[in-house]
Amino acid sequence: MGSLVLLDLMGGVALLLWGLHMVHSGILRAFGPDLRSLLAKALKNRFAAFAAGIGLTALLQSSTATALIASSFTADGLVSLVPALAIMLGANVGTTLIVQVLSFNVAAMAPVLFVIGLVAFRSGARSWIKDVGRVSIGLGLMLLALHILLDTLAPAENAPGMRVFLNAITGDPALCIAIGAIVTWAVHSSVASVLLVMSLAYAHFISPFAALALVLGANLGSAINPVFEGAHRNNPASYRLPVGNLVNRLVGVLLVAPFLRPIADLLQNWQPDLAKMTAEFHTIFNIATAILFIGLLDSMAGLLKKLLPSRIQEVDPSRPRYLDDSALETPSLALADAARETLHMGDLVEVMLRQVMAAMMTNDRTLADRISRMDNSIDSLDEAIKLYMTKLTRGSLDEREGKRAMEIISFTINLEHIGDIIDKNLSELATKKIKRRFEFSPEGAEELLAFHKRTMDSLRIAFGVFMSGDVNEARKLLAEKALLRNAEIAATERHLDRLREGRPETIETTSLHLDVLRDLRRIHSHICSVAYPVLDTAGEPPTHQNAENDPAALPIDLSGKARTESRRESLPPPARRLANRI
Known part of the structure; x- marks a missing residue:
């Protein structure tokens, strides 16, 4: 009996975690860039950041995800530590909202959510509608998981072995807090942990006192993950935000833990439903912690900066x-x-x-x-x-x-x-x-510098095309490819003219000069590669995929070769041998 109950319990928890994952990933896929942009704008003062933390975490159902996003902003120096700490206080409150909703008997909504989610998910190519369908299916799975947990625990209420086991591990408040923290750290979700505690309390497997202690542990455990996942070991300053959040939670737990029994008695008299009582304590604890620390964030930020100073490092390109x-x-x-x-x-x-x-x-x-x-x-x-x-x-x-x-x-x-x-x-x-x-001739140096400048200009245009996908700039880039090929031919002809004149600096640098032109043109071809996908997406097949086969450039190329061959014949024999290496 006990092993079957434990197996069903593990299956229900797994389904709950997968539902949470679907909600989290669906929200991020549908609205991720907008949420990140909104969060960046909100991180200007502590109160706006606190509100943004509530809203963002209520949507994502993951204070860890919010912590990682906020940590990336602080690590990049985009926001100061005080508003970042404020957003974590809001995140701790936001993660309680779904728990409040699920504390009511809404299991009947699961089939409706499944149908809505399936229709949206199969509506065609992936879009925000398909992602919202993923969210709907995830919520349905969460409701179904809670239903499974309650149905599993109800008949097992009278199982003496299970009751003795749970009473043994939940009799000590410190042990309860430790268990709650470890479980939450392992599953990466305080929502799942608190919902599991609600199910156990509703089925009378654990006492109200133990339920509140486990909730305290869940709040503490959810602050541990960002310390390991959101910080960089080579930079102590990256630990400031996750450590600050962990300290807030730890202080809150230490202040409340000695008074758990009177708090449990008071809440039980006020709310006889143990599941709802657990959810309400979870919310009250996080709101009270936020009120306590919102005004102390400046002092805490100063202390964290002293304890975890920025490490001055050489920039590694x-x-x-x-x-x-x-x-x-x-x-x-x-x-x-x-x-x-x-x-x-x-x-x-x-x-x-x-x-x-x-x-x-x-x-x-x-x-x-x-x-x-x-x-x-x-x-x-x-x-x-x-x-x-x-x-x-x-x-x-x-x-x-x-x-x-x-x-x-x-x-x-x-x-x-x-x-x-x-x-x-x-x-x-x-x-x-x-x-x-060696020294280039003045004319040769000027030609190479001009060729190099055009290559550099094209590289900057390519960066713009890569980021913006501008079709006109892509056309401009490929047009420049053909023009640069013509410029290479013209520069080669002028070099051969100087070579025919027998200029010493031209003779000694001829292979260098021509090799530089060739390599710059090769570089330019690689630069222009960024234009082809842009034109292909726009339904405009490029006409200059290969400069040598470009119809517009072909006549110029052929005539250039003819002129080059005729000039080679008039060169002195030593210069002609050098020119034949072109």
């Missing part, structure tokens, strides 16, 4: 800045984070491209040596972004999100290729020029 694992449950947020990290990677590529040309023109060996280290950082970011996107794509993505994920991966790969060209080719060319003390 190879370390991802925006890849937040807590956002993986919300594809839109995770994709935004990955796009920001890709731009971070693009910034490093832009710096590399600028510095390699500066090193080449100024014969600065220090700049040339720095390029290789920067390429290692780009490789690290490339791996981190790919790993993050792999984790994201393991979940369910709709067509639009899947396409955006592939765009991010594609652009990341192309940026990594650009870094390799700069490191393995342009940087080596710069080093070769510096070692041999």
Whole structure:
């Protein structure tokens, strides 16, 4: 009998946790970006933050999720510690609201929620309606789980073995608090823990005194998870918010625990229904804790800053800045984070491209040596972004999100290729020029700098296309690809003219000059890759996917080759041998 009851109890708890997960993930998928934006706006003063914490946690049904979002804001320095602590006080109150609703007998609503959720979920391609359907199914599962728990515990009320076991582990208040904290920490949900305690109290398996002690433990346990999940070990300052929230809960528990018996007697006289009494104590405790600490947040923030100072660290460019694992449950947020990290990677590529040309023109060996280290950082970011996107794509993505994920991966790969060209080719060319003390002719240097500037301008346009998906800018980028190919041909012809004239600086730098042009054009081709998905999404197939096969560029290319061949014939034999290497 006891083993069957325990098995049914575990099944009911598992169903309850899965229902909570569906509600949480459905809300995040439907309204995640809006909720995050709303939270960022609300974190301006403690009272607005407190209200936002209540509303957000009531929707998400997870104070841990709210804590992780608030922690990311404080870790990035976007908000101060006081409003962040206030939002956690609100989150602790918000998590009690669903418990209050479910303390009433609303199990009859479960079939209705299932039907509504199923219709919405199967309405077509995933949208906010489908996500709301997920929420409806999750709520129905929670109601069904509570019904299973009550039906399981009711006939077991007279089981002497179960009653003796529960009385043994709930007789001591300290043990009750510890059990409640451990269970809540393990299941990552104070809502599930409190609902389970309500079911046990309603079936008279535990005393009112034990129920209140377990609720105190559940409140304490829900503050433990963010300490381990929302902080970074290499930065003590990231522990300020979760530790502050844990201290609030701990102080509240210590203040209330000695008076649990008179509180239990008072509440039982006022509310005979033990399930409702448990839910009401849960709410009262969190409201009282919020009232107690809302005015003390400045002093607490100052103390936390002294105990957990910011660690001054050198900025590691190879370390991802925006890849937040807590956002993986919300594809839109995770994709935004990955796009920001890709731009971070693009910034490093832009710096590399600028510095390699500066090193080449100024014969600065220090700049040339720095390029290789920067390429290692780009490789690290490339791996981190790919790993993050792999984790994201393991979940369910709709067509639009899947396409955006592939765009991010594609652009990341192309940026990594650009870094390799700069490191393995342009940087080596710069080093070769510096070692041999070569100098470009004034005209040749001017041509290379102009070509380089157009490449840099296209890179900045590509960043805009990547983030905005602007079709006009994508067209502009591909048009520039054809123009740059023509510019390469024209620059090659002018170089051959100088070579035919026998200018010494042109002869000694001819292979360098032509190789730099070639590598910059290759870089530009990788830059332009970001335009193709944008035009494809707009239903406008690109006409310049390959500059060599571009119909608009082909006549110019052919005539350029013809002119180049004719000029080669008029070169002196040594210069002609060099030109044939083109």
